[in-house]
Amino acid sequence: MQAPTGTAATLPPQQTGIEERAAPEPPPEERLERTWWIWAMAGALFFGYSILSLSVHDRLGSRSFDLAIFVQVVRSYAGWHLPVSEVKGPDFPVLGDHFSPILALLAPLYWLWPSVKMLLVAQAALVAGSVVPLALWTRRALGAPAAAVVGVCYGLSWGLASGLESDFHEWAFALPLLTLSLTALGAGRLRAAAAWALPLLLVKEDLGLTVAAIGVVIAWQAGRGNRRTGLVTAAIGVAALGLSLLVLSSFHPGGFEGYFASHNPNTGAAAGAVQSDGGFMGSVERMTLGLITPREKVTTILYILAPTLFLALRSPLAVVLVPSVLWRLSSDYAPHWGTSYHYSLLVMPIVFVAFVDALRRRGTSGRGLYRYLAGCAAVTLLLLPHFAFWQLVKPDTWANHPRTAEAHKVMEMIPDGATVQAGHYLVPHLADRTSVSLHGWGDSRPNPEWIMVDTEVPPALQWPYNHMQQDRAVQEARARGYSVVYDKDGFILLTRTG
Known part of the structure; x- marks a missing residue:
């Protein structure tokens, strides 16, 4: 059950289970009249995101890895053939590098605007679009003031800033899908949550584990009659991961061994690779003490959870964080551990949806709710000058070079x-x-x-x-x-x- 539109939820914790159904929605005309400001907020963020990305690019700040690779992929799809990238190698088949067929959706846009800038603007639209379902659900669950604060804090979060500064990545497609899936899950619409999660399998191969995690949460929180939806979703996620790895290894010029060798930092192929001890003991160390050393890994975990005042951990939706965080912390590739690049894009929608879900479950209202919201806003503002969105207020961003x-x-x-x-x-x-x-x-x-x-x-x-x-x-x-x-x-x- 949810609070009426425009009011804070006041239900006791035992009455806010995830299996409950949302209250009847008002007519579409009334919904649009009451929520226009959410769409305006997303539009303003889209404008800011586009300016940031295009400014970095125009100042020669974008890179061959990965922006040029993705441009060549989209050019391939627009030319009606399987994606290749000259940056990776002469006629290198990109489906032997990462399984991201969702990029084909950009081909029609490339026909209309055959420019690298199209990818940057499309990414800005996808990221800004993920604000809308989050804010709409927060409004229904906690009220309009909470929706405004959560929407702005998520939209200005450091993970989005780092991702938007770092060229284009296929993960941009995952943000609206993740947000739609998790907000549906928080509202008790289990089949909708599964339906929005499944297209993540077309974004990148590793998101099969994220889909499996969403399935686990559905099964965990659902009543006995609906548990099958979660179990089937989890099974599809795991199976899709295995299938995508087979596809990748079949397209890779080096076959199965070549694919895994090219994604192993210990081969020395990747800049920033850290040599680690192999064998069983090396694996044990990476999955135990190695998850919190060096200190940079702990710092990143704190940065991920701090905007939600660590309250996100009190929601079962936080389980969906596990695959994205675990593979980064157990990696031998040093850039995975920090707050730079695009590696934190995926975790931002998860922690903010979990934050709202935790507040809803606690029945937080009145001054208690506003204290949490103020804390979230304070942390977001504190981190803002240290990440890319701050460039928008620097004169150098607007200067002629x-x-x-x-x-x-x-x-x-x-x-x-x-x-x-x-x-x-x-x-x-x-x-x-x-x-x-x-x-x-x-x-x-x-x-x-x-x-x-x-x-x-x-x-x-x-x-x-x-x-x-x-x-x-x-x-x-x-x-x-x-x-x-x-x-x-x-x-x-x-x-x-x-």
Whole structure:
């Protein structure tokens, strides 16, 4: 049972079980009239997200891994063939890297707007769209003021900021699906929760475990007659994980062994890999003490739970966090442990839905409710300056950058459809109209028609070549017959003459 629209829930905890059904909804016209501000809030967040992502990209802050890869994937689908990525390797089949067929949904948008920027704007729309079901459910469960606070705090949360700053990722599709599934689960609509969860299997292979976790919660919280829905959902999630791994290994050029070797940081293929002891004892250490060491892992857990004042842990929906958090903490890949990149995108909708569910179950109302909401807002504001959304109030975000304009002028000299090798931060700007790969990457297509590098990239951002290696590679290219077309402001453009 839920409180009437616009009021805080006052039911005692024993009457707020997840198996209860929502109260009858008012007519659609009345619902729209009362909730227009939620859609306006999502629209404002979409605008801010788009500005942030496009600003990072325009200032040459986006990367070949992963934005350029996803552009090439969507270009492939738009061209009516299976996805390949030149950044991964010549005609590399991306279905041998990650199982994300949901990206094909972007192909019609790419027909209308064949630009890398389309992916960034689409991601902003998907993330902002996930605010709507969360705020609507919070409004029904706890009242309009709570919906406003929770919606804004979720929309400005640090995990979303890090993800939106870090190019485009397929996980953007998971946010609205997760939020719709978990809010349906919180409202007792078990079949709807399962139905919204199942499309997650098309987002990425590892989300099979998240779907299984949702199924476990459905089975755990449902009455005996509805437990089958949860068990079937969990079984489908596990089976889909196994099936997607078979698909991935069949598409990977190296087969089953090649796929798992390419995703094992101990092979040294991944930047940031940490060598760990293998064997049984190494696995035991990673799944015990290794879950909380080094200290960065504990910090990340605190950051994930702090915006909800740790109250999210009092909801059964917090179980859905386990797969996403466990694989990160047990990983040997150091970037998985921290708060950077896109790795915390998935956990944000889970913890905020669990937060609302915990408040609803406790029957929190009045001053008690407002204290929790104030605490959530305070933590969100405290973290805000340390993450990417703060860039929107910095003058540098809105300033004109002469080198950026110069870079685009040089890239315009490269004809459409040409084969190119370019620097890490230049590749995404060429991926929507050329066959581009990464200069200095061992698997890049050899002997391209054009080579473009930026010699003024700060040392901390140089990858895969450092300045010395890049200078040597440029000299070797000239010795092989490449001529310099442009050399100014740190940008060098070469073309093959032989």
